[in-house]
Amino acid sequence: MKIKRIGVAAIALAAAGALTLSGCTSGAPSSTEGAGSSTAIITTNGSEPQNPLIPTNTNETGGSKITESIFAGLVYYDVDGAPHNDVAESIETDDSQTYTIKIKPDQKFTNGEPVDANSFVDAWNYGAALDNAQLNSYFFEGIEGFSYDENVPELPGLEVVDDTTFTVTLAQPESDFPLRLGYTAFKPLPASAFDDLEAFGENPVGNGPYMLDGEGAWKHNEKIDLVVNPDYDGPLKAVNGGLSIIFYATQEASYADLQGGNLDVLDQIPAGALSTYQSEFEGRSVNQAFSGIQTFTVPERLPHFSGEEGKLRLAALSKAIDREEITDVIFEGTRSPAHDFTAPTLDGYSEDIPGTEVLEFDPEGAAELWAEADAISPWSGSFQIGYNADGGHGPWVDAVANQLKNNLGIDASGAPYPTFAEFRTAITDRTIQTAFRTGWQADYPALYNFLGPIYGTGAGSNDGDYSNPEVDSLLDEGLAETDLDAANEKFQQVQEILFQDLPAIPLWYYNVNGAWSELVDNVQYGWNSVPLYYQVTKSE
Amino acid sequence: MAGYIVRRVLQAIPVLLGTTFLIYFMVFAMPGDPIVALFGDKTPPPQVIEALRERYHLDQPFIVQYFIFLGNIFRGDLGVSFSGQPVSEVLASTFPVTLRLAALAIFFEMVAGITVGLISGLRKGGIFDASALVVSLILISLPIFVVAFVAQYIFGIQLGWFRTTVGIGAPMQDLILPALVLATISFAQISRLTRASVIDTEGQDFVRTAASKGLSRNRIVPVHILRNSLIPVVTYLAVDFGTLMVGATVTEGIFNVPGVGRTLYQAIIRGEGPTVVAFVTVMVLIYLVVNLLVDLLYAVLDPRIRYAK
Numbered sequence: 078m079k080i081k082r083i084g085v086a087a088i089a090l091a092a093a094g095a096l097t098l099s100g101c102t103s104g105a106p107s108s109t110e111g112a113g114s115s116t117a118i119i120t121t122n123g124s125e126p127q128n129p130l131i132p133t134n135t136n137e138t139g140g141s142k143i144t145e146s147i148f149a150g151l152v153y154y155d156v157d158g159a160p161h162n163d164v165a166e167s168i169e170t171d172d173s174q175t176y177t178i179k180i181k182p183d184q185k186f187t188n189g190e191p192v193d194a195n196s197f198v199d200a201w202n203y204g205a206a207l208d209n210a211q212l213n214s215y216f217f218e219g220i221e222g223f224s225y226d227e228n229v230p231e232l233p234g235l236e237v238v239d240d241t242t243f244t245v246t247l248a249q250p251e252s253d254f255p256l257r258l259g260y261t262a263f264k265p266l267p268a269s270a271f272d273d274l275e276a277f278g279e280n281p282v283g284n285g286p287y288m289l290d291g292e293g294a295w296k297h298n299e300k301i302d303l304v305v306n307p308d309y310d311g312p313l314k315a316v317n318g319g320l321s322i323i324f325y326a327t328q329e330a331s332y333a334d335l336q337g338g339n340l341d342v343l344d345q346i347p348a349g350a351l352s353t354y355q356s357e358f359e360g361r362s363v364n365q366a367f368s369g370i371q372t373f374t375v376p377e378r379l380p381h382f383s384g385e386e387g388k389l390r391l392a393a394l395s396k397a398i399d400r401e402e403i404t405d406v407i408f409e410g411t412r413s414p415a416h417d418f419t420a421p422t423l424d425g426y427s428e429d430i431p432g433t434e435v436l437e438f439d440p441e442g443a444a445e446l447w448a449e450a451d452a453i454s455p456w457s458g459s460f461q462i463g464y465n466a467d468g469g470h471g472p473w474v475d476a477v478a479n480q481l482k483n484n485l486g487i488d489a490s491g492a493p494y495p496t497f498a499e500f501r502t503a504i505t506d507r508t509i510q511t512a513f514r515t516g517w518q519a520d521y522p523a524l525y526n527f528l529g530p531i532y533g534t535g536a537g538s539n540d541g542d543y544s545n546p547e548v549d550s551l552l553d554e555g556l557a558e559t560d561l562d563a564a565n566e567k568f569q570q571v572q573e574i575l576f577q578d579l580p581a582i583p584l585w586y587y588n589v590n591g592a593w594s595e596l597v598d599n600v601q602y603g604w605n606s607v608p609l610y611y612q613v614t615k616s617e
Numbered sequence: 618m619a620g621y622i623v624r625r626v627l628q629a630i631p632v633l634l635g636t637t638f639l640i641y642f643m644v645f646a647m648p649g650d651p652i653v654a655l656f657g658d659k660t661p662p663p664q665v666i667e668a669l670r671e672r673y674h675l676d677q678p679f680i681v682q683y684f685i686f687l688g689n690i691f692r693g694d695l696g697v698s699f700s701g702q703p704v705s706e707v708l709a710s711t712f713p714v715t716l717r718l719a720a721l722a723i724f725f726e727m728v729a730g731i732t733v734g735l736i737s738g739l740r741k742g743g744i745f746d747a748s749a750l751v752v753s754l755i756l757i758s759l760p761i762f763v764v765a766f767v768a769q770y771i772f773g774i775q776l777g778w779f780r781t782t783v784g785i786g787a788p789m790q791d792l793i794l795p796a797l798v799l800a801t802i803s804f805a806q807i808s809r810l811t812r813a814s815v816i817d818t819e820g821q822d823f824v825r826t827a828a829s830k831g832l833s834r835n836r837i838v839p840v841h842i843l844r845n846s847l848i849p850v851v852t853y854l855a856v857d858f859g860t861l862m863v864g865a866t867v868t869e870g871i872f873n874v875p876g877v878g879r880t881l882y883q884a885i886i887r888g889e890g891p892t893v894v895a896f897v898t899v900m901v902l903i904y905l906v907v908n909l910l911v912d913l914l915y916a917v918l919d920p921r922i923r924y925a926k
Contacts, residue, residue: 125700126700127655127700127887128655128699128701129701136655136656136657136659137655137657207664207665207668208668210665210668210671210672212655212656212661214662214665215661215662215665218662225663225664225665226664275701279702296785297700297702297706297707297710298707298710298711298875298879298880299785299786299875323785323873324875325782325873326869326870326873326882326883327870327871329766329870330870330871330872330873331873333769333770333774333781333782333871334781334782336774336781337774337777337780337781338777339781339782339784467886494649495648496647496648496649496654496886496888497654497886498647498648498649498650498651498653499648499649500649501650501656501658501660502648502650502653502654503649504660505650505660515658517658518657530659537659537660537661537662538658538659538660
C-alpha cells in the first residue's frame with residue numbers, strides 16, 4: 078500500500094510543479110501603464126548594506142547605492158562627474174578656506190521637517206565627532222577644530238548664519254572642498270534622526286529623489302523598496318515609479334536573473350560572462366572606464382627598494398609589465414591600461430603627463446634598469462605581490478608575476494591572503510613583508526582624491542609610507558589655488574614626480590560592466606559606476 | 618521513554634556550551650581585523666579603529682568577550698549585526714527559509730531514492746538496476762555547483778520553467794529547483810543504500826516465512842521488506858537533513874536563497890562574530906534535536922529497539 082501512496086504523491090508533486098510553471102514566468106513586478114511608465118518600478122542589483130543607513134556611516138557600495146537615492150546633497154555629479162548644485166543655491170569662497178553655503182528655501186524631508194542649514198551642520202557635526210566612530214569621519218578632518226584625539230561635539234568651523242545659510246571654515250585652504258560635497262558623508266539629516274539614530278538607520282528619512290516604501294521597506298538580506306519622493310523637485314527628479322534593489326550574494330545570481338528576465342538594470346558582470354555579455358545583450362550593455370584604478374605598492378622598507386637602487390628597480394618592474402596583454406587576455410578588455418595615477422573620467426585628466434613612458438611595456442629597457450640596480454647591490458630572494466584570495470585577484474597577480482619572471486629573470490609570485498580582513502590588517506599594521514596590491518575608487522571626482530590621501534606624507538591611505546617633501550608642498554599649493562584648472566596643473570606636477578618615484582605602480586583603470594533588460598531605456602552609468610536610476614524609463 | 622528523552626536533553630546542555638565556546642574562540646582567532654576590512658582599500662585613522670573596537674567589545678580579551686556574549690544570551694540578547702539588525706531577527710528570517718528548502722530537498726530525495734532503490738533491489742541485476750547504478754554514479758561524481766549552474770541555465774534561463782533565482786519571501790515554487798539540485802546528490806546515496814538494504818532483507822528468514830505463509834507480494838514488500846530496510850536509510854536522511862540545514866551555502870548562493878548558508882557565509886566574510894556564533898549554536902541545536910528524533914524513530918521502525926527504563 079505504501080508504494081502506491083508514494084506513487085500518488087509523485088503524481089501530485091508533478092501536478093503541483095506544472096501549476097507553478099504557469100505562475101512563475103511573470104517575472105518582475107509590473108505596472109499597468111504604457112511605454113515609459115511613470116509608475117514602473119525599476120529592479121536592480123545591490124547587496125545587503127554593511128551598516129545602518131546613516132550617510133556618515135555608509136562607505137560601501139551596498140549601502141551607498143541606497144543613501145545616494147534617498148538623500149539629496151548640496152551638489153550632485155552628472156554623468157561625467159562634473160558637480161552641479163542640488164540642494165545648494167550657491168557655494169562661494171574668496172580664499173578656498175572659508176565657504177559660504179546658501180541652500181534653496183522651502184525644502185523638506187519626506188517626514189515634513191524642513192531642510193535647513195542646521196540639517197547639514199548637525200549631520201556633519203555628528204559624523205565628525207570621535208565618540209560616534211563614524212566610518213566616514215575622515216571626510217570632515219579638513220574642517221577647523223576637527224580632532225582625532227578628543228571628542229568635539231560641535232566643530233567651531235561650522236557656523237549657522239540663518240535658516241538657509243551656513244559657513245564652513247577649513248583649517249587650511251582646500252580648493253576641491255566644493256567638489257567633495259556630493260559625497261554621501263555630506264548629506265543632511267532631519268532633526269528627528271538624532272532622537273534614535275539606530276532606529277533611523279533602519280528606516281531613514283531623506284530628502285532625495287526616492288524614499289523608502291513605508292516602514293520596514295528594508296527587508297534584510299532580501300531587498301529594499303524605494304518609491305519616488307513626490308516632494309523632491311531638484312535636478313534628479315525620477316521619471317520612473319521607484320527602485321527595487323535586490324540583494325545578491327554572488328554576481329552570478331544577479332546575472333542569471335537578468336538573463337531570466339527578473340532584473341532590469343545590472344551594474345556588475347561575473348568573470349565567467351565577461352567575454353560574452355556584450356554580444357548576449359547587444360546594444361544593452363556597457364563597458365566604460367570609471368573612477369577607479371588598480372595599482373600595486375612596493376614599500377620602501379623592503380630590502381633593495383630604497384634610494385637610487387629602489388627607483389631603478391621600481392621603474393624596471395613597471396616597464397616589465399605588458400598591461401595591454403593582461404587587460405585583453407585576463408580581463409577580456411574590461412579594464413583599460415593606466416597612463417597615470419588617477420582615472421580617465423576626472424576633470425583635468427591627461428594621458429600625456431611627462432614621465433608616463435614608465436608605464437609602457439619595454440622588456441629590454443626593464444632588464445637594463447634591473448641590471449643597473451644590480452650593479453649597486455645584487456638582487457637576491459624572490460619578489461612577491463600580496464593579495465586577498467577572496468576577491469578574484471589571483472589570475473592577474475599571477476599574470477603580472479609571470480611577466481616579471483620572464484622579462485626580468487627573477488623569481489616572482491603572488492602571495493595570497495585568505496580573506497580581505499587578514500590582507501588589509503597586514504598592510505595597516507605594516508607586518509606585510511612583500512609588495513601588495515592596492516586600489517583606489519574615487520569618493521568624489523577630483524584628481525586630488527587620487528593623490529593626497531595616498532601619496533601625501535602620513536596620509537591615511539599611504540600604505541607604502543611614501544614621503545617626498547616636494548610632493549607635499551605641491552599638493553598644498555594645489556589645494557590653496559582658488560582656480561580649479563590652476564590647482565589641477567599643480568596636481569599634474571605631483572604626478573610627474575610620482576612617475577620618477579613610483580610609490581605605487583599603476584596597472585589599469587577599472588571599467589564598469591553592466592547590462593540591462595529590454596524593458597528599460599535611457600540607462601546610463603555614472604562616473605562612479607552606479608547607474609543613473611532617476612532617468613531610467615521602463616515600459617511594460 | 619520520557620526518562621530517556623529528558624536524559625538526552627540534559628546531555629545536550631554541555632554540548633551546546635562547549636560548541637559556543639569553541640566557535641567563539643575560532644571566530645576570535647580568525648586572522649585579520651574585521652574593523653579594518655570595513656574600510657575597503659582605504660586605511661582609516663587609528664583613533665576611529667579604536668573607537669569602533671570599543672563599540673563591538675573587540676578591545677577586550679577573548680574570555681571577557683565570551684562571557685559578555687554568554688551573559689547576553691541568557692538575557693535573550695544574541696547581539697546585533699554590523700548593519701544594526703538584531704541577530705535574533707536574522708535567525709528568525711533565515712532559518713524558516715532554509716528549513717523549507719531542506720524539507721523539500723529531503724522529500725524529493727526520499728521519494729525518488731527509496732523508490733528507485735526498492736525497485737533496483739527487488740530486480741537485482743536487471744536493466745533498471747544497471748541504469749540506476751550508472752545514473753547514481755554520474756550524479757555522485759558531479760560537483761553540486763555544476764548541477765546548480767546547469768539546472769539554472771536550462772530550466773531557468775532557456776526553458777523559463779522556473780524563476781532563475783529565488784524571489785522575495787522565498788515562495789515554495791521558487792524553491793523547487795534548488796531543492797531538486799540539492800536532492801540529486803543524496804538521491805544517489807539513498808537509492809544505493811536502499812537497494813543494498815532491500816537485498817539484504819529479502820534474503821532473511823522472516824521474509825521467506827511470510828512468503829510460504831501465502832502472504833501476497835503486495836503485503837510482503839511494503840510491510841516486511843521495505844519497513845525493515847529503512848533503518849540505515851532513516852539514519853542517512855537525518856544526517857543529510859542536518860547537512861542541508863548548515864551546508865547549502867553553494868546552492869543558496871547560486872539561487873540567491875535568503876537562507877542560513879548564504880547569510881552565514883556573508884557573516885564569516887565580514888567577520889561578524891555574534892552572527893556567526895548565534896547561527897552555529899542554532900545549527901548545533903538542530904543537529905541534536907534531529908539525532909534525538911532519529912533515535913526515537915528507530916523504535917517505531919524496529920520494535921526490538923526499546924528505550925525502556
